[in-house]
Amino acid sequence: MRFQDVWFRYGRRAPWTLRGVDLTLEPGETAVVAGPNGSGKSTLLQLAAGVLVPGRGIVAQRPKVVGWVPERFPADQPFTARAYLTHMGKIHGLDATADIDRWADRLNFGHFLDVRLGRLSKGSAQKVGLVQALLKPPGLLVLDEPWEGLDAQTREQVPAIVAEVVGQGGSVLVSDHLGEVARLPGARRWDVRDGEVRAGERAGGKKVIELAVDAAEAGDAVSRLRSFGFDVLSVRDEVPQR
């Protein structure tokens, strides 16, 4: 998939959110989109998925099957999770019955398959959102903040799911402000800043800096570091020196 001089803005007189994006994502490649809050990560992903259309330029060579998982799965629909996923399978020409049970087992949501989407928590709805994008193996999987809102057990599954899509020759585009990029070894990094997107090095070519702050300021420090686009990898209690 190629972004060819892609420009985008939300409205004819609005300032450009993204300008002159020229990037390629090869089959079998993963790119993690990083950048400060509001920099345009979701916008870039929606352009990749075809949910938004560029104001100028084109997104070329988009694979036929695109799995799109928005940051907030629109759960205000009058279906149960099972009915929704069955219907999504049919749209792809699939009888997804067995796959739905397999995914429900893997992501631990068998207990709410027959619950209406509108009654699910955000994290549970995100699981349904993830599965609908995977029922038919995607040539391009676009995940907007996939770790956000998911329980720890399901978060652990995300790198494996990404690896499976890539292993089948698909490409994956993931946005990440929680700094989970380290969990996707070999992923390329795309940095969004000031309306421009630069392809960086592959994950793994980074330095880890340890720093200590007062416990009361830890939450604030993490939010501020993330708002600058830094990956905060973990927060732990200081081990007292003997």
Ligand SMILES: Nc1ncnc2c1ncn2[C@@H]1O[C@H](COP(=O)(O)OP(=O)(O)OP(=O)(O)O)[C@@H](O)[C@H]1O
């Ligand atoms: N539907 C919309 N209409 C108008 N402006 C929008 C719309 N969606 C996003 N924007 C603006 O476009 C800019 C980029 O937003 P976007 O959601 O792509 O950023 P982001 O990097 O994904 O942010 P975050 O990390 O907070 O999710 C922001 O200034 C945002 O306010």
